Amino acid sequence: MAPESMRRSTSFAIGFAAGLALFWACGPTSPGQKDGGPHNPGDGQDAGTWTDGGNQPGIPLESACGTINAARCGFLIRCGLLPDTDDARRRCEEYYSAIDCGPARWPSRVKQGTLRYDAARAQDCVDGWTARDCADYLGAPPACAEVTHPAAPLEAACYGGLRAECTQGVCAGATCPRHCRLAAPVGQVCELDSDCEPGLYCQRNSAGSAAGVCAEFSGDKEPCSAGRPCAAGYYCGELAVCHPLRGVGQPCAPGTCEPSAFCSWTADGGSICLSRLGEGEPCTDDGQCRADLICRTEDGTCAPKGPVPEGAKCSRRQTCAAGLACVGTQTDPFAPPVLGTCAPPRTAGEACTSTWDCAPPLSCADHGDGGVCGPRQPDGAKCTTDLDCQAFSRCINASCTPLPSKGEPCPGGVCLWGSCGVVDAGSPPVCRPMAAGNQPCTRDTECASLRCVFGTCLVACTP
Numbered sequence: 001m002a003p004e005s006m007r008r009s010t011s012f013a014i015g016f017a018a019g020l021a022l023f024w025a026c027g028p029t030s031p032g033q034k035d036g037g038p039h040n041p042g043d044g045q046d047a048g049t050w051t052d053g054g055n056q057p058g059i060p061l062e063s064a065c066g067t068i069n070a071a072r073c074g075f076l077i078r079c080g081l082l083p084d085t086d087d088a089r090r091r092c093e094e095y096y097s098a099i100d101c102g103p104a105r106w107p108s109r110v111k112q113g114t115l116r117y118d119a120a121r122a123q124d125c126v127d128g129w130t131a132r133d134c135a136d137y138l139g140a141p142p143a144c145a146e147v148t149h150p151a152a153p154l155e156a157a158c159y160g161g162l163r164a165e166c167t168q169g170v171c172a173g174a175t176c177p178r179h180c181r182l183a184a185p186v187g188q189v190c191e192l193d194s195d196c197e198p199g200l201y202c203q204r205n206s207a208g209s210a211a212g213v214c215a216e217f218s219g220d221k222e223p224c225s226a227g228r229p230c231a232a233g234y235y236c237g238e239l240a241v242c243h244p245l246r247g248v249g250q251p252c253a254p255g256t257c258e259p260s261a262f263c264s265w266t267a268d269g270g271s272i273c274l275s276r277l278g279e280g281e282p283c284t285d286d287g288q289c290r291a292d293l294i295c296r297t298e299d300g301t302c303a304p305k306g307p308v309p310e311g312a313k314c315s316r317r318q319t320c321a322a323g324l325a326c327v328g329t330q331t332d333p334f335a336p337p338v339l340g341t342c343a344p345p346r347t348a349g350e351a352c353t354s355t356w357d358c359a360p361p362l363s364c365a366d367h368g369d370g371g372v373c374g375p376r377q378p379d380g381a382k383c384t385t386d387l388d389c390q391a392f393s394r395c396i397n398a399s400c401t402p403l404p405s406k407g408e409p410c411p412g413g414v415c416l417w418g419s420c421g422v423v424d425a426g427s428p429p430v431c432r433p434m435a436a437g438n439q440p441c442t443r444d445t446e447c448a449s450l451r452c453v454f455g456t457c458l459v460a461c462t463p
Helices: 018-025 061-078 086-099 106-112 119-131 142-146
Strands: 115-117 148-150 170-172 178-181 200-204 212-216 234-236 242-244 261-265 271-275 293-296 301-304 325-327 340-343 363-365 372-374 393-396 399-402 419-421 430-432
Touching: 061 086, 061 106, 061 119, 106 115, 106 148, 119 142
Parallel strands: none
Antiparallel strands: 115 148, 170 178, 200 212, 234 242, 261 271, 293 301, 325 340, 363 372, 393 399, 419 430
8 A cells, every 4th residue: 555645535626626726725834834924933922812813913713714715715706716696605605614714623723722823814815815816716825824823832732634733743643632742653553644753654454444553664575565565665566575676677567667667568478677768759658758757648759747838739737837828739538639839828708729728717618609718617508627617516418517515416426525425215315414534435525534545534633
């Protein structure tokens, strides 16, 4: 099994891209990170003096989430990523209250004293949403990441979550509340790889468990398995033990070559490690190309990931230089792939062949006129990709379709948040509340802890 950082489930990969990106971008500071706001815990003030925002200018804690959530939903509406309706605004604010800024999220940690709240930065966050350019819909105002700061010292109680609470170390433990501790040594309880000392990983006790213990990676000739990975430079192979990765010119099987090589079939039916390919060389998959390249399927050659300069050929998997878009690519999955060109993106009213041609967050709408860049498509409209649709919607059967929320039917198996399942025998599946710890999951937003690891919800620890 890969380390936790590789096996985390994809966090709610839906087509609008904005909603989740805004949530994460407004997320945690790193453990031990210094205060990025106008207040410094080392300036002689008691951190508790302003924890609730009552003695500083800005937004009081009690109204922070309502104000911040309204501001970011207003941004989505202003930029055409949501319809300007009361229902759309309500759904948006409910979503952000459930996954980021709501009673069960970081405000409860502020009230327990494990997070410090900066009312002035909260106001800056709101002002940032109001002034933000719609082209920047995938990010968030910098102040939004500085609304809270870690306040719990070593050995103090903490609750875990997406915003770091510990001024040093990590929030870890098998009970609730947890405690701020330095990274754990071998044998100590963990939930994430980051709970453990560098060079260790969190080994699950069983396939259905979200808890585990810190363990060393297996070395040469040591036992290995899906739940017991090999150290860097080794692979799990014959006799279920670790072997050194193969070098260029050595026989191989897929996944057994050194990082600078790939396993290729030979004319006699064998296989051998070859050096990874350079730019412009023919390829069939990314693993054959150097680490800084991709295998561009449109022309079957290794090409730079980016930034690609203006005028150069590109695919949707490459990143054009700042201010440019990959214009002219083909998004129809049933049409032959076509390379585009890195060029200034098309603006509203200009002709386009796909949403990739248009300046974000516009989409390419074809109303019989060949396609024109304009606002994202409303629910029920024709679409080719999720990016054609508004926030909280997906392109299903070539039609923009809203994702259901709590209590609503979920025939597609995906909810805006929470899990899709049967509540009463014989009834159709509906969106259920977020799942408790140790329940099966496929996305972070299905879990009350907002952490789906190895297909299992981590246990939520709430004040």
